[in-house]
Amino acid sequence: MIEGVNSSLSLGKLAGGGVAPAKLAGAGGAGGSSFSDVLKSSIDEVAKLQQDAGKAVEHFDSTQPDNITGVMTAMEKADVALKTLLAIRGKLMDAYDEIKNISV
Numbered sequence: 001m002i003e004g005v006n007s008s009l010s011l012g013k014l015a016g017g018g019v020a021p022a023k024l025a026g027a028g029g030a031g032g033s034s035f036s037d038v039l040k041s042s043i044d045e046v047a048k049l050q051q052d053a054g055k056a057v058e059h060f061d062s063t064q065p066d067n068i069t070g071v072m073t074a075m076e077k078a079d080v081a082l083k084t085l086l087a088i089r090g091k092l093m094d095a096y097d098e099i100k101n102i103s104v
Helices: 034-064 066-102
Strands: none
Touching: 034 066
C-alpha cells in the first residue's frame, strides 16, 4: 500500500551526510551540490513523506482498514523527517545568531 514512501530516508541523508564537505560549501568542482540544493532536496523529501502519510491515512479510511501498521509506519517516517528538519533549522538559526553577534 505505501510503496511510494521513500524508505531510504536517513538522518545522514537529510542532514547532507552523503555529500562531501567541499561540495556543501560550493568549493567543489563542476557538478557538486551546493548547501542550498541539499537543503531544498531535504525539504522536498520531507514534503513527499508527509504527502505519502496523508495518502496512506486516506487509503486506510476508504479501502483497507486492516493495514494499520503501514499507516503508522508512513506517519512515523514523516514525523521523524520533520523533527530532524526542524532540528537542523534550529542549529542553522543558532549558527546564524552566533555569526551575527561576532564583532569585527
